[in-house]
Amino acid sequence: MNDSSQSARPLSVVLAGGGTAGHIEPALAVAEALRKAQPGIRVTALGTERGLETRLVPERGVDLSLIPAVPVPRKINKDLFTFPFRLVGALNRTRRVLKDLDADVVIGFGGYVSGPAYLAAKWAKVPTVVHEANARTGMANRLGARLGARVLEAVKGSGLKGAEVVGIPVRQSLLELDRAALRGQAREFFGLDPDAPVLLVTGGSQGAASINDAVSGAARTLGDAGIGVLHAYGRKNSVHVDQVDGAPAYVAVPYIDRMDLALAAADMVLCRSGAMTVAEISSCGLPAVYVPLPHGNGEQELNARPVVEAGGGVIVKDAELDPGRVAREVVPLLRDAERLAAAGEAARGAGHRDAADRIATVVIETARRK
Known part of the structure; x- marks a missing residue:
């Protein structure tokens, strides 16, 4: 995409944080801060049919695109053997979503929606940002960091090398x-x-x-x-x-x-x-x-x-x-x-009351570098 086409439309940001409220609420707080920073910005959340996002995201006025849920099996069973095929299906769906949205940046907040989002973004050469809310990093965000995302964390010592401490975004x-x-x-x-x-x-x-x-x-x-x-x-x-x-x-x-x-x-x-x-x-x-x-x-x-x-x-x-x-x-x-x-x-x-605004700034800067 050249500079003229980039400036002709609003930035397109994809949020990956479905599943539990602990992943969805930070994502929605950042969506709110993005809209405040850039009115007209396009913000879309990724989710699955089985997560709370099907109710929480539309209630907050954010667009929602669904992908298949592919939790990582924790033990040896039939899910372990079908996992590669289900993951490929989720990746293909996520890649189509990123293409349809003409995504400029993906920001993930952990959970099983984030893994496919990081992998699909890497394949599509869409820059990514990781935000880790917990004191210890989960599997999906470790993957995102290894794939070259810019890394943010809520508290120091989450386990993500080179992470910037920004706190947890809370809705205004x-x-x-x-x-x-x-x-x-x-x-x-x-x-x-x-x-x-x-x-x-x-x-x-x-x-x-x-x-x-x-x-x-x-x-x-x-x-x-x-x-x-x-x-x-x-x-x-x-x-x-x-x-x-x-x-x-x-x-x-x-x-x-x-x-x-x-x-x-x-x-x-x-x-x-x-x-x-x-x-x-x-x-x-x-x-x-x-x-x-x-x-x-x-x-x-x-x-x-x-x-x-x-x-x-x-x-x-x-x-x-x-x-x-x-x-x-x-x-x-x-x-x-x-x-x-x-x-x-x-x-x-004790917290970081400006966390959502700081994260929104990082997301916009990362998108513009694309």
């Missing part, structure tokens, strides 16, 4: 969330006490049994301490809590669609510590009790560590979480307004 609406102004509306929306301190509890979209059991088991202690609870326990789980007479409401729901209002209603959070969860909660200035997943490579604990070291929360191991530990971590902080405010400010200052 959360960066600008005025919790104080929304507090009354948010608490009325969920049926919470308008004045009592509130603990927000979430184990992610699927919920977490250990978190559900520990917090519901502490319901009477929290109620006696004058603390309200908004507890998202997961659609596949159930939680029953007897309300304490005269205490603030304990509101248990399977899922929270209006997370912005939940964050505005809350004074503190108890949750897992996925990279996106930590980034969104800390960007809103909320201290948290982070309970990392007890399995995997330990990345969830590493995700929360910078915020905790700054004074914006604590880490509690899943095996150590019980009703007594919930009460010991939550009650003293929520009943001390000065300490609570200081912890919130520490959380807010």
Whole structure:
């Protein structure tokens, strides 16, 4: 493509980050920043029919192109033997998408959509950018880095050589969330006490049994301490809590669609510590009790560590979480307004609030070099 044809049309950016919210939300935050930096820019997300992107991406006004899902088999079975053929099919589909979109750059955020995107971009000579949100790099992003992508990471030490630390992109609406102004509306929306301190509890979209059991088991202690609870326990789980007479409401729901209002209603959070969860909660200035997943490579604990070291929360191991530990971590902080405010400010200052804009700048620069 010559310079005159390049300047005659908007840049075309392809985002590869489907599958889970932890991959999709950073991609959508960057899409928002790209549109702010260059109105008219063409932004398209890659995804599969089985991922959350089929709902989240259109809701945010971003075009979506689907490719076959090709997760890498983790054990010897029939999927392992059919994997090469399925991968070729996904690559061919992805190459056609990049050609149809006349893509100038691909930016990947990890997950099984990113692998085919990196390979197809390499074949089509489309420059790539990798963003690693987790403290330890996943397989797809390691592939992208080996193929020559420009590499960005959320925190130092993810394992990607030569990576630039930019933080995790968070959507503008959360960066600008005025919790104080929304507090009354948010608490009325969920049926919470308008004045009592509130603990927000979430184990992610699927919920977490250990978190559900520990917090519901502490319901009477929290109620006696004058603390309200908004507890998202997961659609596949159930939680029953007897309300304490005269205490603030304990509101248990399977899922929270209006997370912005939940964050505005809350004074503190108890949750897992996925990279996106930590980034969104800390960007809103909320201290948290982070309970990392007890399995995997330990990345969830590493995700929360910078915020905790700054004074914006604590880490509690899943095996150590019980009703007594919930009460010991939550009650003293929520009943001390000065300490609570200081912890919130520490959380807010621990992240990179300009991450989305910095990533958008890198993406546009990389596209223009094409």
